[in-house]
Amino acid sequence: MRNLVWGFLCFVLFYSCKKDSGCGYNEQNIVAPASEQQAVQSYLTTNNITSASKDSSGLYYEIVNAGEGDGSPNLCSQVSLTYTGKLISGTVFEQKSTAFTLGSSIEGLRKGLLLIRKGGYMRLYIPPTLAYGSKEIKDESGKVIIPANSILVFDVALTSFY
Secondary structure: OHHHHHHHHHHHHHHHHOOOOOOOOOOOOOOOOHHHHHHHHHHHHHOOOOOOEEOOOOOEEEEEEOOEOOOOOOOOOEEEEEEEEEEOOOOEEEEEEEEEEHHHOOHHHHHHHOOOOEOOEEEEEEOHHHOOOOOOEEOOOOOEEEOOOOOEEEEEEEEEEO
8 A cells, every 4th residue: 555655656756847848848837036026127218218018927028020920939840930049238249140949048048038920020138047047158259248147139030930
């Protein structure tokens, strides 16, 4: 009887920890602290950006074009996009077209891209906790391109997903 109960508990534990997405990625439910949310709001106010909406996580976004078709990507989707990433100083740290599994990206992109469809275009204002947090990001030569605790701004066009 003891082995039966133990086996049942292991079964329940295994399936309760199983990833719901089926691809190894699941919703993180990370929320930026109030101080970071206020810093993003201050940036938006200072720059007269009044059309940005706020997600419950503290991500701010502007949907310029929602895109076409049915459905949006999910965390398991292979997304193709073109983007420009910059610091709030305006310094561009990356600009490219790329493809990757959405669940493998930073939390701000994971949350933002769920809001548009194929052909959609948006701007994301990502607090540090939803980006790289206290980790600084360096280029191949070792130069810091994203300082620790940076607010990031992404202009993103979702080319396709599957």
